[in-house]
Amino acid sequence: MSTGANAPDAQTTQKHQEGAEIVVAQPWKRPDLADQPDLKKLNDELHNLRLDAGLPSARTIRDRVGKDAQDYWIVNHQAVLDMFQKPSLPPWGRLEMIVRVLAEFARHSDVDGEVVRFKGLWKQVIRETVAQASVHPPADTTASPGDGDVNDATAPPEGLPKQNTGAQSGRAAEEAPAGTEKPTNASQASTQFNYAHESLKGLILNAAQALWHDKDALRVFLGVVRRSEGFVRMADAAEEQRPANATFYGVKSREFEVDRSPARLELVTLHRRLDEHRLKRKWSFTEMEEQTGISSDAWIRWYTHDELPEREALVAFSHMASLQQEDHVLLLGLWEAAHDALEVQKRSASLPSDISFDEAWSMRDPAAPRLWALAGVGGDNMAAYGPDLGSGTAPAFVVAGPAKSGRSTALVNIACSLLASGAQLALVTPRPSPLRELADRDGVVACFDQDDLGHDELQEALSVASAEEPVVVVMDDAEVLGDCDARRVLRNLLEHGFEEGTALVLAGDEDKLGPSYPWLDKAKRAHRGLLLSPQDRHAGDWIGIKTGDSVVGRPPTPGRGWLHLGDGKLMAVTVPR
Numbered sequence: 130m131s132t133g134a135n136a137p138d139a140q141t142t143q144k145h146q147e148g149a150e151i152v153v154a155q156p157w158k159r160p161d162l163a164d165q166p167d168l169k170k171l172n173d174e175l176h177n178l179r180l181d182a183g184l185p186s187a188r189t190i191r192d193r194v195g196k197d198a199q200d201y202w203i204v205n206h207q208a209v210l211d212m213f214q215k216p217s218l219p220p221w222g223r224l225e226m227i228v229r230v231l232a233e234f235a236r237h238s239d240v241d242g243e244v245v246r247f248k249g250l251w252k253q254v255i256r257e258t259v260a261q262a263s264v265h266p267p268a269d270t271t272a273s274p275g276d277g278d279v280n281d282a283t284a285p286p287e288g289l290p291k292q293n294t295g296a297q298s299g300r301a302a303e304e305a306p307a308g309t310e311k312p313t314n315a316s317q318a319s320t321q322f323n324y325a326h327e328s329l330k331g332l333i334l335n336a337a338q339a340l341w342h343d344k345d346a347l348r349v350f351l352g353v354v355r356r357s358e359g360f361v362r363m364a365d366a367a368e369e370q371r372p373a374n375a376t377f378y379g380v381k382s383r384e385f386e387v388d389r390s391p392a393r394l395e396l397v398t399l400h401r402r403l404d405e406h407r408l409k410r411k412w413s414f415t416e417m418e419e420q421t422g423i424s425s426d427a428w429i430r431w432y433t434h435d436e437l438p439e440r441e442a443l444v445a446f447s448h449m450a451s452l453q454q455e456d457h458v459l460l461l462g463l464w465e466a467a468h469d470a471l472e473v474q475k476r477s478a479s480l481p482s483d484i485s486f487d488e489a490w491s492m493r494d495p496a497a498p499r500l501w502a503l504a505g506v507g508g509d510n511m512a513a514y515g516p517d518l519g520s521g522t523a524p525a526f527v528v529a530g531p532a533k534s535g536r537s538t539a540l541v542n543i544a545c546s547l548l549a550s551g552a553q554l555a556l557v558t559p560r561p562s563p564l565r566e567l568a569d570r571d572g573v574v575a576c577f578d579q580d581d582l583g584h585d586e587l588q589e590a591l592s593v594a595s596a597e598e599p600v601v602v603v604m605d606d607a608e609v610l611g612d613c614d615a616r617r618v619l620r621n622l623l624e625h626g627f628e629e630g631t632a633l634v635l636a637g638d639e640d641k642l643g644p645s646y647p648w649l650d651k652a653k654r655a656h657r658g659l660l661l662s663p664q665d666r667h668a669g670d671w672i673g674i675k676t677g678d679s680v681v682g683r684p685p686t687p688g689r690g691w692l693h694l695g696d697g698k699l700m701a702v703t704v705p706r
Contacts, residue, residue: 156184160216167257168218171250175213175228178243182234193230218254333360337367345413348425352433395467396435402460403443406450421445437467473680477701480507483688486542489513489705490549500599500632502526503546504539504659504692505702514692514702515546516657518601518634521695523655524626528636529671530661535687536636537563537605539659539704543634544603548572555590557582557604564605574600580609587615591622591631599630607637611646620648639668660691661704674699 159176162169179185185193187206194204204223212219212227225244232243333354340347351364407417414425423442431438443464447457489506493513504515504526516526528539541563544554548570556576558564568576575590577583587602594600602622604610613619622631635652639660642649656673662685663669669676672693680691680699692700 156180157210157213160214162216165216165254165257167250167254168216171218171247171254172213174247174250175224175231178228178231178235179213181237182231185231185234190227190230193234194226218251221248221251224251330363333363334367338371341371345415345425348414348429349433352429356434395463395470396437399438399460399463399467400432402456402463403438403446406446406452406456410450417446420449437464437471440464440468473699473701476507476509477689480689480701480703482703484703484705486545486705489542490546493546497550499550500547500552500601501550502543502634503705504543505690505704507692507700507702514694514700515543516655516694518547518632519599519627521655521657523623523651524632525623525652525655525657526632526634527642527652527655527658527671528634528661529639529642529658529663529668530690531639531664531685533687534661534685535690535704536638536661538687538706539661539690540564540603540605540634540636541567542705547601547603553593553598553600555587555600555602557602557610558606559609560606562605564603582610582613582615584615584618587618591618591629594630596628596630599632601632601634604633604635607635607649608641611642611649616646616648620651623648623651623654639663639665639671642671655695657693657695659702659704660693662686662689663691669693669699 156176157179159172162172187209190209191202191204191206194202197203204226208223209227212223224247228244228247229240232240237243336350337347340350347368351368354360354364354367412420414428417423417428418425421442422445423439427442428438430436431442440461443460447460452460484506486503489503490513492506492511493501493503493515498517498519500519501517502515503513506513508514518524518526526543528536528543530536544556544564544567547554548567552572554567554573556564556568556573558576558578559580559582565576565578567573574593575586577586591600591602602619610616619633622629622633626632633652635649653671653673658672660668660672660676660680662683663676663681666676666681668681673695674693674697676691676699688704688706690702690704692702694700
């Protein structure tokens with residue numbers, strides 16, 4: 130059995146007893162680090178942690194770390210052995226993964242705490258390395274022509290940018306201890322090393338080298354690399370000249386992510402459909418350029434940067450691919466949906482960040498009907514918009530959103546606009562709400578502030594309503610009153626409000642407005658409402674419209690909303706303060 134550092138599990142011996150094979154794990158050889166006490170301490174602690182874990186083999190550790198999306202080992206077994214046996218500081222990303230695995234094997238109660246402890250030891254080695262570099266002259270690293278066994282695998286080939294280890298070392302190394310001189314030249318500064326950054330460079334070079342003969346795949350890959358401005362020159366050089374092989378280890382990086390598109394779902398579906406048709410015809414991007422007249426660079430950029438292709442490009446692709454009518458319509462439909470989502474987001478970004486009620490009220494249509502309510506300001510003409518509670522499919526309007534999204538503020542605006550138009554109001558606030566401050570206003574016939582709403586009390590408040598003198602119930606925290614005593618009165622209001630001169634405006638938490646309460650479910654029949662910072666795609670059900678990724682999932686932003694007035698169009702609006 131081979132026993133060197135390159136043996137399969139390096140120091141594992143096999144014994145045979147009574148015909149059965151028993152594998153006995155042994156500690157691995159430790160490197161000589163007498164002149165580097167901090168690195169020795171880190172290495173000793175790593176060996177001790179492996180001992181606590183039961184001396185797992187290198188392959189066992191490798192297996193536990195796992196594989197990446199391309200089914201490659203993130204850390205191979207030889208890399209595991211090198212970490213324990215070589216007299217050099219390992220990259221933090223690799224060390225972190227192995228420490229976490231060993232801590233889990235050892236059943237430590239605080240795995241994250243163990244990782245933090247090792248990071249402290251690792252950073253101390255960085256300080257030691259910097260301190261030593263500042264007092265010792267740099268070693269002569271010039272290799273003789275016969276030193277064939279020594280090869281810097283990560284050195285970029287001619288034409289590729291050199292690794293700038295001095296300028297980018299701040300994230301990997303901390304300042305040297307007080308009283309220690311800082312490195313005085315580039316050779317000394319090179320000891321401050323950003324291992325994750327250099328591993329990422331190695332990964333890029335290795336992938337570019339492997340994809341060199343598949344020009345389409347290479348261009349797509351480098352298109353992704355160009356998402357990060359810091360790697361654009363490297364990508365350009367790798368496209369012009371095949372890079373040498375580079376050694377790398379698995380690293381996690383957000384360097385090449387693109388900003389989340391408001392049309393993410395539509396774009397992903399569109400790109401997937403295009404890919405299906407392209408691969409079916411075995412077209413490369415170069416052939417797509419020949420077929421459609423659209424440059425291959427443009428096609429690749431649309432793919433790698435999550436951008437919307439030009440509509441003319443899709444039409445040309447559909448024509449040259451001889452797509453059937455349904456496929457052609459589907460592609461253009463996806464394009465229209467993505468384009469609309471992007472336009473909605475643009476309009477939202479162009480809205481004023483803040484506007485007062487008086488400013489918004491002055492922007493309304495002077496001929497607005499009596500039961501018109503101010504919901505927000507928006508649209509291409511930057512005007513005031515809101516529902517007419519005296520018309521539609523049901524006399525209701527829903528304001529939905531999570532906590533801290535500004536629901537109560539929106540209700541106050543609606544209530545004030547209705548009072549200004551001469552309507553009468555019945556305020557319902559089962560929880561503390563700014564609506565209660567309107568209780569003494571002229572036109573407010575009742576204010577209910579209990580956690581239940583009585584049948585007789587609400588019926589009496591609505592008894593003064595008529596087609597000439599309508600009464601609007603304005604209700605905050607409606608989810609609290611789903612099973613209230615007045616539920617039959619509310620259901621009758623939603624069914625016969627147009628004839629009786631009554632209407633309902635309610636606000637509630639999108640997650641808690643339950644369809645199990647019949648009167649609440651009937652409010653959805655109005656198919657209109659205001660969404661404030663919706664977090665769930667089903668939130669649009671409350672206002673009669675489907676909502677996509679362009680609308681949902683963003684942090685709550687008081688003052689911004691999405692208005693639907695029953696016309697099938699979702700409008701971005703600013704809600705007055």
